[in-house]
Amino acid sequence: MRLLQPCRYNGPMSSTQILSADTAGIATAAALLRAGELVAFPTETVYGLGGDALRPSAVAAIFAAKGRPASDPLIVHLASPDDLPRVTVSVPPVAERLATAFWPGPLTLVLPRAPNVPLAVTAGGPTVAVRLPAHPVARALIAAAGSPIAAPSANRFGHTSPTSAAHVLADLDGRIAAVVDGGPTPIGVESTVLDLSTPVPTLLRPGGVSLEALRELLGEVALGSRASPKETMRSPGLLERHYAPESALWLVVGPTDPARAWLRTEAEADLAAGRTVGLLVPDEDAALFAGLGAAIEPLGPADDHAAIARRLYAALRALDARAPGRILARDFGTSGLARALRDRLARAAAGRVVLLQGLTRQD
Numbered sequence: 442m443r444l445l446q447p448c449r450y451n452g453p454m455s456s457t458q459i460l461s462a463d464t465a466g467i468a469t470a471a472a473l474l475r476a477g478e479l480v481a482f483p484t485e486t487v488y489g490l491g492g493d494a495l496r497p498s499a500v501a502a503i504f505a506a507k508g509r510p511a512s513d514p515l516i517v518h519l520a521s522p523d524d525l526p527r528v529t530v531s532v533p534p535v536a537e538r539l540a541t542a543f544w545p546g547p548l549t550l551v552l553p554r555a556p557n558v559p560l561a562v563t564a565g566g567p568t569v570a571v572r573l574p575a576h577p578v579a580r581a582l583i584a585a586a587g588s589p590i591a592a593p594s595a596n597r598f599g600h601t602s603p604t605s606a607a608h609v610l611a612d613l614d615g616r617i618a619a620v621v622d623g624g625p626t627p628i629g630v631e632s633t634v635l636d637l638s639t640p641v642p643t644l645l646r647p648g649g650v651s652l653e654a655l656r657e658l659l660g661e662v663a664l665g666s667r668a669s670p671k672e673t674m675r676s677p678g679l680l681e682r683h684y685a686p687e688s689a690l691w692l693v694v695g696p697t698d699p700a701r702a703w704l705r706t707e708a709e710a711d712l713a714a715g716r717t718v719g720l721l722v723p724d725e726d727a728a729l730f731a732g733l734g735a736a737i738e739p740l741g742p743a744d745d746h747a748a749i750a751r752r753l754y755a756a757l758r759a760l761d762a763r764a765p766g767r768i769l770a771r772d773f774g775t776s777g778l779a780r781a782l783r784d785r786l787a788r789a790a791a792g793r794v795v796l797l798q799g800l801t802r803q804d
């Protein structure tokens with residue numbers, strides 16, 4: 442007779458529990474995290490795929506569930522700034538000022554890694570990315586888990602980040618123990634990543650906290666290659682499939698009227714050739730193009746970047762599900778949150794960016 446040993450199941454699981462975002466659901470989720478399991482949860486930006494950041498087996502399971510390369514480091518989420526010494530060896534004064542101004546909130550700080558943070562979290566590097574999320578469910582869950590929580594966005598590697606529990610399940614059902622359903626996430630694009638290990642703070646990823654707000658507090662902030670709009674458009678880099686839909690996406694950058702004219706001409710050409718086309722555009726353009734016969738996902742009023750950010754990934758998923766021949770999208774500039782919108786759209790476009798002034802057409 443064989444003895445049945447309890448063992449940790451490493452392969453695909455049969456199904457993922459959906460937990461409600463109430464006291465009982467959060468307690469169950471926290472117990473799973475303490476047991477080394479993976480739980481997806483809402484943050485104010487996007488859903489995160491959480492695991493105990495200080496437990497190497499949980500960290501390895503995060504990479505496996507996402508299909509993420511080991512070279513891409515994870516963000517560690519804390520419930521309180523008092524937990525910073527658990528993950529970093531030193532907190533420079535500039536980090537304290539940023540934390541006071543923006544935490545809890547969508548700002549990730551890159552700091553020197555503490556030795557007890559598994560190297561897998563930092564992809565072998567000397568720094569660790571840390572943030573204190575503002576979402577009440579995230580905060581309650583991390584506090585109840587009692588450990589820093591490593592959490593990348595809860596999507597399969599290369600897919601669009603999830604802004605609802607349904608998006609999480611679409612990518613990860615059966616691969617993680619549970620998801621806490623806290624409804625749609627209020628910001629909708631990922632946190633700003635700021636590197637404080639460089640002589641001048643460097644913006645590595647534009648996100649929920651704007652460059653303008655950082656510069657107001659810090660003075661000088663350098664732009665990492667990804668954070669500079671031109672660079673993002675020119676060289677999507679190694680992770681170019683990040684945020685990418687299945688249908689090829691084209692991003693048009695330029696003043697409103699020429700951009701609209703480009704969208705119309707391109708959409709009409711596709712339709713005339715018997716191809717389907719999707720438009721990822723603000724409400725005003727959606728109304729303008731309603732009669733074309735294209736699949737349209739309105740994003741919100743063109744000047745309401747917060748509304749557009751909230752809707753961006755859900756709209757991208759919805760449009761992609763209709764499998765149009767290609768998706769055409771319009772840029773919103775670089776002020777405030779629009780810089781993050783451009784970054785995500787340019788990445789989804791993976792180089793297919795049309796600049797209407799100076800006109801470079803890549804691909």
Ligand code: TXA
Pocket residue numbers: 484486487488489490513514515516547549551563566568569570574592593594595630631632633634636645646
């Ligand atoms: O809003 C967010 O940040 C979400 C929620 C769940 O908190 N998380 C998120 O994680 O977007 P992820 O893994 O999808 O993106 C983390 C980004 C990656 O671009 C990664 O390369 C960068 O942060 N990163 C992580 N650790 C880093 C480090 N030590 N140095 C530089 N970049 C780092």
Ligand code: MG
Pocket residue numbers: 593594602
């Ligand atoms: Mg991600």
